[in-house]
Amino acid sequence: MFENLEAYLREINQYLAVKEGGDEILAEIRSHILEKAESEFGAATDESVQKIIASYGRPREVAEKYLDGSDIIAPAFRKHLFRYTWLLFAVHALLTAVALGFHTSIMMFPFFFVPRMPNLVAFVYLPMAWLADFGLVSFVLYIVTQKNRNLSLPWLRIFRARRGAPQLKSPKPAVLVMLLVILAVTSYFFLRYHTLFFYSVNLHAPEPFLNPAAAAFLSLMFLAALLCEVIAYAARFIVNSAWIRLVKNVVILLILWVIWNSPITVQFRDIPGVDLSFVGGILVLLLVVVTAAELLKSLVLVIREMSLP
Amino acid sequence: MMDAEFSTFETEMNRGFLQLLALVALERKMYGYGMIKQLELAGYAVEENTLYPLLRRLEKNGWIASEWDVSEGRPRKFYVITEKGKDVRAQALKVLAEQSETLRRLMEVDHNV
Numbered sequence: 328m329f330e331n332l333e334a335y336l337r338e339i340n341q342y343l344a345v346k347e348g349g350d351e352i353l354a355e356i357r358s359h360i361l362e363k364a365e366s367e368f369g370a371a372t373d374e375s376v377q378k379i380i381a382s383y384g385r386p387r388e389v390a391e392k393y394l395d396g397s398d399i400i401a402p403a404f405r406k407h408l409f410r411y412t413w414l415l416f417a418v419h420a421l422l423t424a425v426a427l428g429f430h431t432s433i434m435m436f437p438f439f440f441v442p443r444m445p446n447l448v449a450f451v452y453l454p455m456a457w458l459a460d461f462g463l464v465s466f467v468l469y470i471v472t473q474k475n476r477n478l479s480l481p482w483l484r485i486f487r488a489r490r491g492a493p494q495l496k497s498p499k500p501a502v503l504v505m506l507l508v509i510l511a512v513t514s515y516f517f518l519r520y521h522t523l524f525f526y527s528v529n530l531h532a533p534e535p536f537l538n539p540a541a542a543a544f545l546s547l548m549f550l551a552a553l554l555c556e557v558i559a560y561a562a563r564f565i566v567n568s569a570w571i572r573l574v575k576n577v578v579i580l581l582i583l584w585v586i587w588n589s590p591i592t593v594q595f596r597d598i599p600g601v602d603l604s605f606v607g608g609i610l611v612l613l614l615v616v617v618t619a620a621e622l623l624k625s626l627v628l629v630i631r632e633m634s635l636p
Numbered sequence: 637m638m639d640a641e642f643s644t645f646e647t648e649m650n651r652g653f654l655q656l657l658a659l660v661a662l663e664r665k666m667y668g669y670g671m672i673k674q675l676e677l678a679g680y681a682v683e684e685n686t687l688y689p690l691l692r693r694l695e696k697n698g699w700i701a702s703e704w705d706v707s708e709g710r711p712r713k714f715y716v717i718t719e720k721g722k723d724v725r726a727q728a729l730k731v732l733a734e735q736s737e738t739l740r741r742l743m744e745v746d747h748n749v
Contacts, residue, residue, distance in 0.1 A: 359684055362669050362710060376722065386683045392689040404717070520672050 329376045332360060337385060342390035344397075352393060364605070400468045401476045408464055410630060414462040417626050423456070424577070428584055495572070496626065498563040505559045513553060517546050537603075541593040545569055545586070552582050569628030576622040583615050654682060654690060656732065659725040660718055662700055667712040691715055699724050 336353045343349050360379045361371045368375035383389065400408065422441045426433045432443040444452060471478055516523055522542035526534035535542055559575035593603040659673055668688055675682055687747060692698045699721030705712050717725065 348692070351713070352688070354711065355688055358711055358713070359669050359688070362712075363684075366669075389685045392685055393692065618638070 328362075329371070331373060332357060332376050332455060332517060335380050335383075338386035342387050345392075345393055356389070359484055398472060398476075400465065401472045403473065403476075404468045408461075409633075411464040411467075412457070412461045413630055414626075415464060416457050417630075418452060419456045419460055421622075423453060428581075454520065486576055493565050494568060495563070497567060498560055503557075503560055503564070506553075506560055510550075510553050510557050511595070513546075513550060517550060522546050525551055536596055537593045537623050538592070538596055541591050541603075542596070544591050545593070547580055548586050552579050555579060555582070568625065569625050569632050570627040573622065573629050574628060576625055579618050580615065580622065583611055587611055587615075589628060652728075654686070655694065656725065656728045658687075658694060659699065659721055659728070662715050662717040664722070665714050665716040667705075667714045669712075671715075694721070697724075716728060 336357060338354060339356065340349065343352065345352065359381060360376060364371040364375040365378045368378070410536050418441060420440070422435070422439055424439040425450060426443065427446055430443060433439065433441040442452075442454075513523055520533055520535065521539065522535045522537065523546040524535060524537045524542050526536050537545070555575055555578045559571050562571050587608070593607045595601050595603065648697075657675060658671070661674055666674070668691065672682060672684060672687060691700065695702055695715070697720075699718060700715045701718050702713050702715045705713065705714050
């Protein structure tokens with residue numbers, strides 16, 4: 328028993344990640360080193376064994392040679408690793424925003440658990456969520472690599488960026504001008520009449536159709552959304568990035584959330600008995616669906632942007 | 637820099653060649669250290685930490701088989717080629733001959749090489 332040889336083999340064993348036959352590998356190396364020491368130095372002694380160990384190679388390098396072709400994650404999945412992670416994190420971040428907005432916890436077994444937390448805690452929670460998502464994706468890709476590394480991941484094709492092709496259409500000055508005109512006109516109406524909702528647009532005798540509180544509130548929300556649209560469109564002249572579209576959709580969703588949670592009763596101005604909350608609610612829901620779809624589209628574009636070199 | 641580049645090139649060239657050498661040498665039952673010595677006699681130096689993982693891969697493919705012999709005091713793992721290994725060896729030798737012939741013809745065309 329040569330302690331230096333056993334220590335060397337123990338160190339190799341630390342790095343030797345083979346499913347079976349690890350002991351046999353070590354036994355073969357032991358046998359080889361002892362035989363070579365005897366053959367080259369006449370006898371296996373601590374010194375001769377040490378010299379053979381030195382020439383055999385560093386334990387880590389020796390162990391790595393047995394791992395040839397057995398990657399933890401196939402190199403071809405490297406891009407998928409980050410694409411999947413960012414996609415998962417986008418969902419995670421969205422759920423976190425919802426959990427914060429509604430002061431609740433959200434659980435979607437087995438992937439997501441967003442606890443109820445104060446807003447500031449989210450700044451700590453989200454980086455941890457990213458790491459958890461990265462870990463989960465790594466684990467899945469590890470399983471895929473070990474079981475069937477040739478498996479294709481077809482649904483990821485929608486995120487495949489076409490190199491060289493523009494991801495977003497360039498903003499047009501005429502559209503910006505049109506948006507600014509609409510913003511100016513609606514702002515004028517709001518400042519003058521405190522509402523944007525009329526039976527008829529007669530400048531001399533306008534006929535608003537909602538109760539004043541609801542009319543002012545909903546008009547203000549509409550203006551906020553329109554302002555957001557104008558700013559986002561104008562910003563695209565500076566940086567035409569999908570991130571702008573993403574942020575815009577998030578802000579519009581927040582505005583819709585404020586409308587949804589508003590305690591203001593919506594009624595006809597001239598028929599006070601009729602409650603329009605149900606019809607209004609359906610309208611808001613429709614807008615939420617449309618905006619959420621836009622948000623998902625912009626998420627796809629953002630992921631494409633990030634996957635470009 | 638050139639030496640390092642050539643070293644990588646040589647390693648790549650040797651990867652397949654060493655497998656073929658092992659399949660040829662293991663026509664006769666042999667253990668690792670004995671095999672290294674025999675290859676040295678034939679003019680091919682191989683590092684032991686390269687040969688043993690390679691033998692393990694060949695065995696995993698079913699091209700060679702192994703058994704431990706403890707009759708001489710020190711346990712030794714002996715290897716020998718299998719029937720499947722012989723088929724692979726025959727094909728590999730054919731490929732090698734074709735490659736050599738291709739190279740020879742190419743060099744005949746360009747006499748500067």
